Amino acid sequence: MVTRINKQKPGKIVKPGEDFEPWESHNPVPLPLIWIAVALGIWGTALLLQEQDSKVVAQAEREAGEAAAHDAAEGGAALFLANCSTCHQPNGAGVRLAVPPLQDSEFAKAGPGVVAQIMLRGIDGPIRVKGFTYDGHMPSFAEALDDAEVAQLASYVGARFGGGETVLAPAEAAQLRMTHSGSGSWQGGAELASLVADLPPQPPMPATAEAGLDPAISDLIFAGKGDVWSCASCHGGLGQGAENTPRLAGLSQGYIAKQLHDFRQGERHNEHMSFVAKGLDDAEIDGLAAYYAGLRVDSTAQPALGGDLARGEQIALQGDWGLGVPACFSCHGPSGFGVGAEFPALAAQQPAYVASQLAAWAGGHRNNSPLGLMDRISEALPEADRRAVSDYLASLPAVPAPEPQAMARIEGGEDEL
Known part of the structure; x- marks a missing residue:
């Protein structure tokens, strides 16, 4: 409540009437304060204009720098x-x-x-x-x-x-x-050596002699045997695979043979492949493995799972130690070339197949990896990461297997392994 003092009776406080409007007298603003305010306004305007000019200049410099970087060796x-x-x-x-x-x-x-x-x-x-x-x-x-x-x-x-x-x-x-x-x-x-002067002596190319494909192995691949259907009916005539059927072309001979033995012995589970493998003897397994290992064919795989390719590349090249996951290439070789019989080539593998195998390891439905490595890695990867790395691997070019030089030497009678 607003009150006022009665000037005639200083000791008495009088309540204002209903029509009272409070007011306060205004002292003039000091002139120096006005000058400061004006100066600040001018200074701020100048800064805005300068910043705008700086942005224009910076944009031009950045564009020029990008063009120069594009043209330079760096x-x-x-x-x-x-x-x-x-x-x-x-x-x-x-x-x-x-x-x-x-x-x-x-x-x-x-x-x-x-x-x-x-x-x-x-x-x-x-x-x-x-x-x-x-x-x-x-x-x-x-x-x-x-x-x-x-x-x-x-x-x-x-x-x-x-x-x-x-x-x-x-x-x-x-x-x-x-x-x-x-x-x-x-x-x-x-x-x-024809391109580079003074190049040190280079090794010669090996002879290209190759043994013809055993007719019995050819029949297994393209026609099947008895109740066992042909390999090509699922994996394709060139072993490139499709969707959830894996690419076999270029996988190492030892890896393919090991998987067929595991299917036959029940150490790896797939109803169709177990049936096929049980119908093969050791010589047939070795012949099929040698054939697919020697194939040099292009990739038919491509990203199809909607995975984040940048994330997949990170997992493949660097891993994610926050999840306890090492880089794929630390075991499977540079660019997913594959290493020996235990670590297959991953480059150009069908993405649906890779994702399904990662899920199988994570769920305990596949357990034939060395030391159980893939079981732990797959379990640590979220489902989105499995799709990401599967799609990234599918984007890589196929890395053909080396020529079977040992076979060429044996056929030429030069030596034995």
Whole structure:
């Protein structure tokens, strides 16, 4: 309640009437305060204009920087990480006895023109790099990369790992593509010696003699035997698989034989495969395993489960130690090449099949992995992560199995294993 003092009677407080309106006199604002307010307003306006100008300049600089990075050799760094680092490693060190190094290698030092020609054709057969011999398969990147990307990546490799300063132009990469179109892969270091001056002696390509397919094994694959249906009826004529039927082409002979033995002995469970495996003898199992291990065919797999490919790549390359999950490639080899009879190739495998096997391990329905590794890993992965890594593996190019050199030597009568 508002009250007022009676001036005639200072000791008495008088209540205001109903029509009383409170008011307060206003003192004038000090002039210095007005000047400060005006100055602050001018300063703030100037800052806004300056910030706007800075944004315009920064945007222009960023666009110019992106264009320069795209054209420079260093622009190939991202391409290298995406296409090469899983095999050759981010530091170019390679994998001992499996993948040749790029760092200070004779081929990186030869310049981006040589690197581009290797990228466009790929390599099959033995190659000697920095004093060590490697014998495997490098796929061609002619379909995966356009001319500008080939030029950027080759220039990056030549500069980063070879110490050169030459930059390959996209037009030069296009000319190299035309020159080598339809040439097939380089036949080891022996053929590459024609590109690189003063290259150390390279191992020769092995003889290509191959034993013909046993008619009995051919019948098993394409016609079946008795009540046992043919392999091709499910896995396809070239063993590429489909949907929940796995790709067999390029898996190691030891791995395929082990799985067939496990199906036959009840150590791995699948009604159809158990029936087929029980109808095979040891020689037939070995013959089928050798056939599919030697197949070199393209991938028919593609992401189909709606998985997060970036998350799948992380699991495959780095793992997730928060879940206690190691990288897939730490056991299954660079780029999912596969390692021996225990760790199969994962690259280009059908995604529905991979996801179903991960679920089977997690649920205790499959338990024939070494030391129970896959049981624990699969159980730790959420279902979304299983789909993600399955789709990512399906996006990788197929890595063909090495040529059966031991078989060629035996057929040639040179030696025995």
